[in-house]
Amino acid sequence: MALQTPLVLISGAFSTLPPGDTIGPATDPVAQASGNAALVLAGTALASGNAGISTGLTALASGNAGLVSASNKVPISGGYMTGQLFAASGVVVSGTLSRNGFNVVTVGDVETVTSTMIASGTIIDADVNISGAINATKLNFLQTGIGAAARTVASKLKDVISVKDFGARGDGLGTTPSDESIDISTATWNTWDGTPFKTNLAYSPYGTSGSFVPPTAIPFQNTDTWDFIGVQLALWSASNSIYVPAGTYVINVSRTGGGLIIMKGQEQAIIGANFYKSSFATKENAAFFASNNVGVANAYALLRLYRTGGPPTLIADLAFEGPNSYGTTSNNLSLIYAQNINGVTFRDLWLSVAHRGISADTSSGDSHLKGTTAEFLWGGTVVTDASSDLSIDFCNFWASATVPGQIGISAAGRCSVTNSRLIGFWGPAATINNGLFSNNLVTLSNVGYCIFSTNTIVSNNTFSGDPAGPLASVGTSSSVIGNIFEQTTNHPCLNLGISTAGSATNITVVGNTFVKTNNNVESQNFALIGEVSGVGYFNALTNSCLISSNTFQGRANTTPGAATMIKNTFDGVLQGMINNEIVTNNAAVTNNAAVTNNAAVTNSATTLVTTLGDATGKAIMTGSVASGTTVDITGMLGIGQGGDRDQIRLNLVAVLAGGNSFAGRAYALFTSKYNGNATLIATLGGQSDGGSVSFGTNGVYPTFTATVGAGGNAGYTVYAIPLI
Secondary structure (H helix, E strand, O other), X not given: OOEEOOOOOOOOOEOOOOOOOEEOOEOOOOOOOOOOEOOOOOOOOOOOOOEOEEOOOOXXXXXXXXXXXXXXXXXXXXXXXXXXXXXXXXXXXXXXXXXXXXXXXXXXXXXXXXXXXXXXXXXOHHHOOOOOOOOHHHOEEOOOOOOOOOEEHHHHHOOOEEHHHHOOOOEOOOOOOHHHOOOOOOOOOOOXXXXXXXXXXXXXXXXXXXXEOOOOOOOOOOOOOHHHHHHHHHHHHOOOEEEEXXXXXXXXXXXXXXXXXXXXXXXXXXXXXXXXXXXXXXOOOHHHHHHOOOOOOOOEEEEEEEOOOOOOEEEEEEEEEOOOOOOOOOOOEEEEEEEOOEOEEEEEEEEEEEOEEEEEEOOOEOEEEEOOEEEEEOOOOEEEOOOOOEEEEOOEEEOOOOOOOOOOEEEOOOEEEEOOEEEEEOOEEEEEOOEEEEOOEEEEOOOOEEEEOOOOEEEOOEEEEOOOOOOEEEOOOOEEEOOEEEEOOOOOOEEEOOOOOOOEOOOEEEOOEEEEOOOOOOOOOOOEEOOEOOOEOOOOEOOOOEEEOOEEEOOOOOOOOOOEEEOOEEOOEEOOOEEOOOHHHOHHHHOOHHHHOOHHHHHHHHHHXXXXXXXXXXXXXXXXXXXXXXXXXXXXXXXXXXXXXOOEEEEEEEEEEEEOOEEEEEEEEEEEEOOOOOEEEEEEEEEEEOEEEEEEEEOXXXXXXXXXXXXXXXEEEEEEEEOO
16 A cells, blocks of 8 residues: 555554655654654654644644644644644654743653743743733732742732722822823712711711711812822722832822821821822912911821821821911911821831921820921921820921921820930920920020920920020920030029019929020029019019029029029029129129118129128018017028937028118028927127127027117118028
8 A cells, every 4th residue: 555645554563665655564763754644653753844633633734743642642723833743642753842831851762741831931921911910819919938828919019008999099190080181979989988087976077966967968079189199099098008119299288188197997007108209288279378278287198197096107208288378377278197006106207398297186195207398388397286295305496497487396185205306496485384305406586585484394405596586495394404504695594483473383493504695784684583474574584483503604693582502603603502693693682672772882882792702592581670689580491310209401591681881791501399398509790880680599590680780771682591
């Protein structure tokens, strides 16, 4: 049997035919020449141009040779193979499988298809349709490291939710659906349903008498920016953390309910790339704020927090910015407005250009601001009401413009400010009540100042500048410890009290350095005063004020009213129990009519200044008595040593007296014991002109007697310095 050209399957035999011959049984494995048809069971493949055979399957393409069994062990795509020959059992007699994307395993002459994985580089980007996708749940991710567990890519990607997952763009354009002719009013996601604003009315800003009263029928309008919509949806949808990639996200705040808002139940971390790269900015320009709700604090806000609490909320690495040229009198935009929040940490923020940076009220507490930089915030970088408290640490607040009255920190409630800088303020850099102000740097000018109204510790700060008033004022029950005050104008470094008579009570001023570079002789130009407006500069001080162990450089009043001064240093001279150059500045002496109206007495007092000096300490008594009258000394204080029933107190007492051609002073040490009599320990001497001053005791009281040589009355002032 012989056939010309067509392929014939001859089981178990080889064929050797020259070009153009017919196929017959043969046993030699020589390849057939070009143009022939043959079946090769073993040996060399057919030469180029020969045809193969198939058993009922798609024919092999020209130029290839092979046999595919009816069982179709090897998939064929496109109807061709290259260099392959398979028997029905899957045994390859000759050739190798080279179809793109298939793997084979060879054992001797047996090659078996083991998988259909796509080989590396066999599919490129151009091969994939733009709409093609593989579900991320079908892809695995394995972290580098020992013991890493495989996860789906879908699970990995959900670790952090990005605002861009919800359509925010961050391109700084502020594009809206309306700009792109898109209507979102009927979108399935544009609903209040399922949000805590509607489901948790007790804590919702839109819960009114048990009813849901939203600011708008649907949360989002066609005129809202995609940034506002996307960021807001992310904030409402996440329960873990929100990531804000680098970019500028334009947020519209003008409509009712505008600006981003989260409430209780939406606590989470909101974290940017860093505070220079991830920014929230207002869509509205300065002209809008200059003509709408002017003077209404918190009328607009980029971010509102309503009753957010535990678990703590973190807002970090973000910038919040108002419009360029926001007016200093608009007074209506807060970058962040918090109401009744608890446990919120603001960290590493940039706050710029608005009325207020962070405004907190309605019992907002236990929250913290750290590592934040702020500028161009005319009405306050941080403002809290009396019911709120906040801690501020490692922050940098700049005035950044010469605007009189600009506020740094205004905390009516409890507040601590530590390790921070308040630079260049022309208004109240810090107004703090019930708190701590420590390790800060403050520079002031124009009408800049700091006020620590009551129950405040002011420690280890540096205050400097040239404001037209005190660098700082301190109220009742406060301590001023270890600070540096440097005032370059003819105004005080520190004012004790709140400008009313006797308001400087229980104030301790210890271990500070006061530098007055302006030495003009003016009634207000002292390092330390206790002003009462319209009355005088020392009338606020009481004997419960202790001024001790301070260093004064420049103009200093060494006897400020009734306050106790002890062991201070004035221009390098230590003030001990007795110190020099006091009388001329001692109001008790110079304002005593009996002394100042008598020329001889005035001259005598001047002599005493150079020879004797004056006692320091609080003035505990003042008055006038007839010459030779013994006066009981009352009002002495002391720290006391011993038990409650056996305390011994030691006081240095100084009496300054004057009368008809008489001026005198004397010093003595007295002890007193609880429920016991006073004891005169020693008379330390003194000096008098035209009379004398002597000491004694009267039971529990020390006494003194002023004798006027020419007769008449003696005016006196008694000072006491508690030693123990």
